[in-house]
Amino acid sequence: MKACANDSSNKQGLLPMAPLVACAASDSEVPLRPPRLEQTFVTGSVAGPSGKIPQVLSVLKRLDHWGSIKARWGVGRMHYAVDPGLYALGSPQECSPVLVTANYKMSFDCLREALPGRDAWILVLETEGINVWCAAGKGTFGTEELIRRITASGLKDMVKHRDLILPQLGAPGVAAHLVRKQSGFKVHYGPILARDVAAYLDANLRATAEMRRKAFPLRERAVLIPIEIVATLKPAMIIIPILLLISGFGGEEGFLRNIAHDGIFSLLAFLCAILSGAVLTPLLLPYLPGRAFTSKGIAVGLPLAMVLLYAWGPDLRSWRNILFGGAWLLLIPALSAYLAMNFTGASTYTSLSGVKREMRWALPLEIGAGLSGFATLLASRFF
C-alpha cells in the first residue's frame, strides 16, 4: 500500500490547534454522533479512540445500485444519505490517506467504488444528502462543517499525518487556507472525478490538467434526463386533461370525435415538446446552435413542431385547423425552450450572471409565445 509514501510532506504544517470557530458549538447543539454501524452498506468495524468506526468495502451491493437507480428517477432522492462522520475503507492505518466527501449516498458509493483494494479513511460531511458540488455552492460542504467533523471524528488520533484530500468540486465551499489555520490539516484538492482518485494517489497527490477540468460528456447529460422528465410529470398531469377537454369543443363533429382527433394530436404535441426540451436538447447540447439554452430548445422544438404538423397534414382550408396548428407551432417551441432553459441548473458550465441575462429576454419570449399559443388554441375551438 502506497499510502505512506508521502509521509515527508506531512511534517510541515503541524500548526497548533486554534480554538474552534464560534459557530461550531452554537450552530448545532446536538452533539455530533459517530456514523451508525447498522447502515446496510457497513460490513464491519475498526477500533477507534472513542468507539467503533464503521468499515466499508469498495464493492457495491445490489442494494447500493438499486438505490442509485431510484435516486436518478427522483425516488427518495432528497433523503438518499449516509450518516456523516469517519469511515474505514478496507483496513486503513495511521498513515493511510483521508478522503473527504459529501453524505449523498451516490457520492459516497462513487468514491469507494473507485478505490478497489485500497485502504483509506473516508470523512463524510453532513451535506443533507446533497452531492459535493451542489453542497459546496450552498456552503454545507464547507470550511466550518469540515473543521467540525475533523474534531468530532477524532481524526487527529487516527492518523499521524495532517493531510486531507478533498474533491476539487468542493472548493467553492471550502477555504483551504482557513482549514489549515484552524485545524492544522492541509487540504489537497484531488481530481474532479472519483474515478481519477486512485491515479491521483499514485502520482503523489498530483492531478493532470485534464482531471481538473469539468466536462459535460454525453453520458453525464444522459443520466440527468430521467429527473428532468420526472419534474415535468406533475404539471403534465394537470395540463394533459385540460388540453383534451379544450380539444373537444366546437367543430362539426361531436365532443368525443373531436377528442379522438385533435385531443390525441394535442397529447402527442405536448409530449413532443417535453421530448424536445427535456430529452433531445440535453442529449444534443453541444451541437445545437446558440449559446443560450433557450435558443437550443427552440432549435429542436421548432423543427420538431413542423415535422409533427406536416405528418398530421391538416386541411388548411378550415380556420379551425389553421389556428389549431398555429397554436402548436407556438406552444411546442415555447415549452421546449422553457424546459431547455431549466436545464441550465443541471449543466456544468452556466454562470448565474449568464442565466439571469438569458432569462431577461427568454422568459418574456417563452411566456409570450406560450400565452398566445394557448389563446390561439382556445380561439380555434370557435370555428
Added chain:
Amino acid sequence: MKDLIYLKDVVTLRVDTDKCTGCAMCLEVCPHGVLAIDEKRVRIGNRDACMECGACSRNCPVDAMSVEAGVGCAAAVINGMLNWQGTACCCSVDPNNPSAGKAAGTCCS
C-alpha cells in the same frame, strides 16, 4: 469535443493583480481552466468559460479574486422570484438572498 461555453462577456470575475502573490491556488481549483499565470501574477485567460462557482475567490488566501458566486440555474432564479423554496430539483434558494443560498448546479450528478 470542444468545451461548452455559455454567454459572452457576462461574468463578474475580477483579479486584483496588486494583491496576487502568484500562489496559483485559484488555477488548481478552477474547473474550467479560466485562469492563467504570467510572471507570478494570475490573469483571466478565458473569461467566458467562467461559471461563477466561486472556488477561486474562496481559496484565495489574499483576497485577490472576486466573483459574485452563485449557481447558474434558471429554475432556482424563478423560484427565487416567486419566493418559493425549490422542489423540482435541488435548486432550493434562500428567497432573501437568491444569488447565494443555492444547492444546485449539476443538481443531480
